[in-house]
Amino acid sequence: MTEYVNFRQRLDAVLRTMNVKQVQEFLIAEKQWSEGQPADSEFAMWMMIAGSPSLRDLHERAYEWLITHGHEEDAAAFLARDKKPGTKDGTNRGKGSSPSGMPKFGGKKSRSMQSANTPKRQGPPKGKRER
Numbered sequence: 001m002t003e004y005v006n007f008r009q010r011l012d013a014v015l016r017t018m019n020v021k022q023v024q025e026f027l028i029a030e031k032q033w034s035e036g037q038p039a040d041s042e043f044a045m046w047m048m049i050a051g052s053p054s055l056r057d058l059h060e061r062a063y064e065w066l067i068t069h070g071h072e073e074d075a076a077a078f079l080a081r082d083k084k085p086g087t088k089d090g091t092n093r094g095k096g097s098s099p100s101g102m103p104k105f106g107g108k109k110s111r112s113m114q115s116a117n118t119p120k121r122q123g124p125p126k127g128k129r130e131r
Helices: 002-016 020-029 041-051 053-068 072-083 111-117
Strands: none
Touching: 002 020, 002 041, 002 053, 020 041, 041 053, 041 072, 053 072
């Protein structure tokens, strides 16, 4: 566990630079990535920033980057996760969740974000209940 915590702290320090080349070099040196992988390392970097609880101060920038680069569904997944109730400040601090609050983007949500946040109906279609 200590090994992972150490790795995570070093990764977060490199992610904080928001420098794709430094992130690539770090992850290749740590044998987490190989040359040319992943294909879109800038997208991967912003996803890691958005998913890191200790980079909370960079989450809004990550969400904005994801949305402005055609990754509305990915941004919506983080927004939905951050909206889940859990603690008195409205953030969910359970295992694997982010302590970040809802970022303020202003304006209306894009149509793709609205549909991504719409809960899916569970169970069999109406009128076709199992007996």
